Amino acid sequence: MEPHDTIVIGAGMAGVTCARMLGDAGMRVVVLEGRDRVGGRMHTDRTCGFPADLGASWVHGIEDSPLWDLVRVLGIPTLEYTVGSFQVGGRMMTHFDGDGALMSAAASAQWIADAEAVDRMLVDVIARSFPGETYADVTERALDASGLDAERIDEIREFFRHRVEEQCGAWIGDLDAHGLDEDGIDGDEVIFRRGYDEIPARIAAGLDIRFGEIVTRVSRSASGVRVTTTRGEYSAASVVVTVPLGVLKGGSIAFDPPLPDEVAGPIARLGVGVFNKIFLQFPERFWPEGSYLIRALGEAGERWHSWYDVSAISGIPTLLTFAAGPLGRHMQQLTEDEVVADVLLALRNLYGDAVAQPIAQWVTNWGDDPFSAGSYSHLPTGASHRDHDASSGPVDGVLHFAGEATWGQEPATVGAAYCSGHRAAERVLGRRVDLPAFAAGIVARERTQSR
Ligand SMILES: Cc1cc2nc3c(=O)[nH]c(=O)nc-3n(C[C@H](O)[C@H](O)[C@H](O)COP(=O)(O)OP(=O)(O)OC[C@H]3O[C@@H](n4cnc5c(N)ncnc54)[C@H](O)[C@@H]3O)c2cc1C
Numbered sequence: 001m002e003p004h005d006t007i008v009i010g011a012g013m014a015g016v017t018c019a020r021m022l023g024d025a026g027m028r029v030v031v032l033e034g035r036d037r038v039g040g041r042m043h044t045d046r047t048c049g050f051p052a053d054l055g056a057s058w059v060h061g062i063e064d065s066p067l068w069d070l071v072r073v074l075g076i077p078t079l080e081y082t083v084g085s086f087q088v089g090g091r092m093m094t095h096f097d098g099d100g101a102l103m104s105a106a107a108s109a110q111w112i113a114d115a116e117a118v119d120r121m122l123v124d125v126i127a128r129s130f131p132g133e134t135y136a137d138v139t140e141r142a143l144d145a146s147g148l149d150a151e152r153i154d155e156i157r158e159f160f161r162h163r164v165e166e167q168c169g170a171w172i173g174d175l176d177a178h179g180l181d182e183d184g185i186d187g188d189e190v191i192f193r194r195g196y197d198e199i200p201a202r203i204a205a206g207l208d209i210r211f212g213e214i215v216t217r218v219s220r221s222a223s224g225v226r227v228t229t230t231r232g233e234y235s236a237a238s239v240v241v242t243v244p245l246g247v248l249k250g251g252s253i254a255f256d257p258p259l260p261d262e263v264a265g266p267i268a269r270l271g272v273g274v275f276n277k278i279f280l281q282f283p284e285r286f287w288p289e290g291s292y293l294i295r296a297l298g299e300a301g302e303r304w305h306s307w308y309d310v311s312a313i314s315g316i317p318t319l320l321t322f323a324a325g326p327l328g329r330h331m332q333q334l335t336e337d338e339v340v341a342d343v344l345l346a347l348r349n350l351y352g353d354a355v356a357q358p359i360a361q362w363v364t365n366w367g368d369d370p371f372s373a374g375s376y377s378h379l380p381t382g383a384s385h386r387d388h389d390a391s392s393g394p395v396d397g398v399l400h401f402a403g404e405a406t407w408g409q410e411p412a413t414v415g416a417a418y419c420s421g422h423r424a425a426e427r428v429l430g431r432r433v434d435l436p437a438f439a440a441g442i443v444a445r446e447r448t449q450s451r
Contacts, residue, residue: 003027003028003235003236004028004030004234004235004236004237005022005027005028005029005237005238005241006019006022006027006028006029006030006236006237006238006239006240006242006428007029007030007031007032007225007234007236007238007240008029008030008031008032008242009020009031009032009036009182009215009218009225009227009239009240009241009242009243010031010032010033010037010040010241010242010243010244010403011033011036011038011039011040011200011204011207011209011211012039012040012041012042012200012242012244012403012417013039013040013042013199013414013417013421014201014242014402014403014404014417014418014420014421014424015031015033015040015107015202015402015403015420015421016031016082016200016203016204016207016405016421017203017417017418017421017422018040018180018240018402018421018422018424018425018428019031019204019207019209019423019440019442020203020204020207020438021421021422021425021426021429021433021435021438022428022429023207024433024438024441025425025429025433027428028098028207029207029208029210029390030210030234030236031204031207031208031209031210032210032213032215032229032234033209033210033211033212033213034212034213034214034215034371035211035212035371036199036211036212037211038200038201038204038209039055039197039200039201040055040200040244040371040372041055041244041366041372041375041376041404042056042197042199042200042414042434043055043058043197044056044192044195044196044197044198045362046117046195047413048066048281048360050313050314050315051192051193051194051195051277051313052314052362053192053197054277054362054364055196055197055318055340055364055366056196056413056414057192057196058189058190058191059078059186059189059190059191059379059414059415060183060185060189060410060413060415061185061186061187061188062186062187062188062189062190063186063187064186064187065182065186065187065415065421066415066418066419066422066435067357067414067415067418068190069435069436069439070199070418070435070439073352073436073439073440073442073443074191074198074199074202074439074442075443076194076198076199077192077193077194078190078191078192079190079191079192079193079312079313080188080190081187081189081190081191081292081308082188082189082292083189083293083308084293084425086380087185088111088112088115088116088119088159089112089115089116089164090292091292092291093108093291093292093293093295094108094287094288094291094293094294094295095108095111095133095295095296095297096294096295096296096297096300096301096350097297097298097300098151098154098155098297098298098299098300098301098378099298099299099300100296100300100349100350101165102350103297111152111154111155111297114128114148114152114156114387115155115156115159118142118143118146118148118156121142121145121146121249122138122139122142122160123136125141125142125145126138126177126178126181128378129177129178129296131397132381133176133177133381134172134173134174134175134176134177134381135160135164135172135173135175135176135177135179135180136173136175137160137177138177139157139161139172140157141352143156143157145343151298154298155297155298158297158298158301158302158305159297160172160322162301162305162306163180164179164180164325165269165273165275165322165324165325165326165328165344166275166306166322166324167180167183167328167374167378167412168180168271168273168325168330168378168412169272169273169274169275169324169325169374169375169376169378169381170271170273170325170380170440171325171326172325174271174380174381175378175379175380175381176380176381176382176383177381178379179375179378179379179380180408182385182410182411183410191310191313192313193407196414199405199414202442202446203442205212205446205449206445206449209343212231212289212373213229213230213231214229214230214231214410215227215228215229215243215253216229216230216252216253216254217253217254217256218241218253218255218256218399219253219254219255219256220239220255220257220395220396220398220399221258221358222339222363222396224237224238224398225237225238225239225398225399226237228238229425231350232401237398238397238398238399238400238428239398239399239400240400240401240402240424240425240428241253241399241400241401241402242401242402242403242417242420242421242424243403244272244371244372244373244374244392244403244404244405245267245270245272245374245377245404245405246272246372246373246374247370247372247373248266248267248317249272250255250266250373251281252370255365255399259395260392260395262390263390263391263393263395263401265387265390266386266387266388266390266391267386267391269380269382269383270377270378270379270380270382270383270387270388270391270405271378271379271380271383272373272375272376272377272378272405273324273325273328273374273375273376273377273378274324274325274328274329274332274366274367274372274375275323275324275325275328275366275376276322276323276324276328276331276363276364276365276366276367276428277320277321277322277323277330277362277364277377278320278322278323278339278340278343278361278362278363278364279310279318279319279320279360279361279362280318280320280321280323280340280343280344280358280360280361281314281316281317281318281358281359281360281361282316282318282319282355282356282358282359283313283317283356283359284317284356285317286317286351286353286354286355286356287307287319289349291309292308292309292317293306293307293308293309294306294307294309294319294350295307296346296349296390300346300349300350301346302345303342303346304321304323304329304342304343304346306321306322307319307320307321307347308320308321316359319347321338321343324375327372327403328367328375329367331363332365332368336361336363337384339363340361340363344357344358376404376405376411376412376413377405377411377412378411378412378429385408386408387408388405388406388407388408388411389406389407389408391405391406392406392407392420392423392424394427400427400428401424402420402421402423402424403417403420404415404416404417404420406420407419407420407423422438
């Protein structure tokens with residue numbers, strides 16, 4: 001066995017960030033990664049000539065964002081795309097009503113104003129909610145108080161349901177009333193012209209990463225840690241575990257001795273949702289130019305409701321839609337062609353025969369992937385925001401956890417993974433790691449290597 005100071009398990013954003021920081025500090029670090037690539041849930045498919053981000057796409061809010069600071073120092077080109085399940089309105093959107101009829105600009109504006117008004121009421125209702133109440137409970141209370149007619153209430157209820165599904169991958173009746181408290185957006189949002197996985201790939205360049213090393217056991221003692229994989233054993237003074245919460249909950253990694261309640265409790269209480277993506281490329285555009293999003297309300301949008309125009313990235317007319325929460329799980333039982341046929345049915349309800357057969361398609365399956373076991377973490381009833389940070393340890397001074405689910409400020413994001421990797425590195429080193437210096441170091445190393 002080679003001697004290492006620290007073993008990092010997982011080469012996603014949290015893992016490569018932590019490993020690089022430890023390596024920069026002169027530690028001997030090895031990264032054990034089960035897959036044959038870096039990036040984890042940041043995964044860009046470039047086989048079709050354009051970058052299709054099958055995992056994360058967005059930086060959700062670029063103000064006061066350490067992640068955005070990193071993107072800027074690395075000089076990575078982005079595209080403003082401030083829209084999504086987070087925003088009721090804000091950018092140009094095309095709306096269809098519950099019968100599948102195109103809504104006028106005035107009707108669209110009225111719907112946005114009504115939904116935003118209920119959303120503001122919801123903030124107060126959540127603040128006064130009782131422990132154990134779900135997001136469905138507080139939504140109903142806000143809708144009851146809105147004074148809107150029954151049809152509008154149904155549309156807004158459905159919008160809130162879809163928002164929970166997209167942001168948490170969960171059913172609205174399972175999410176804690178406070179489950180979206182940490183999901184505020186500061187500033188514009190952006191997506192990536194060259195693919196999001198450029199970030200972990202550039203951080204990881206030159207690290208000692210062992211691919212195909214599936215970790216099955218982490219043992220700890222006063223003298224350090226021993227990590228068992230399907231191929232062998234590694235030992236070190238400390239270990240940073242960055243595998244997704246879904247993998248930890250699934251129990252495929254044994255901890256010896258078992259994790260203490262302070263860490264095992266949060267892991268058990270936090271939830272993991274499913275959020276899948278479907279990209280469809282069409283021979284011709286059948287939707288209007290300039291609209292970020294096509295959104296179907298009411299019955300027309302019961303299953304498939306939001307289509308994002310990502311043609312600017314692909315150069316070919318391309319729509320992205322999501323299957324999240326219960327629909328996301330159900331979708332995983334179907335074949336890819338069955339899923340696409342169902343999406344096309346919904347689109348044809350809006351645009352009729354103008355919707356041609358796609359020329360290319362991508363359908364993800366994050367819930368069934370053994371290395372993610374879900375898409376991202378959320379807060380079911382019974383869990384608290386404190387559980388995220390509590391799940392990071394450390395345990396006995398030698399076992400640390402990082403990853404999106406361990407960062408309470410904005411869990412379920414790339415930014416959370418980045419910050420959690422930074423925190424783990426600081427804990428292992430026992431001192432501060434300067435983020436601007438870290439980012440500048442990546443660029444300096446690239447310059448030296450390209451000479
Ligand atoms: C479809 C989808 C869309 C998303 N959209 C966005 C978005 O737009 N914006 C945003 O900010 N966030 C988004 N996210 C969330 C974001 O991708 C994650 O929060 C972030 O990438 C998690 O990074 P991580 O390092 O914590 O975990 P991961 O990236 O999952 O890294 C963990 C690593 O551990 C490895 N691993 C797992 N088990 C083992 C094992 N037993 N042995 C060894 N290695 C193992 C995995 O292969 C993986 O490489 C999205 C996620 C999904 C799935």
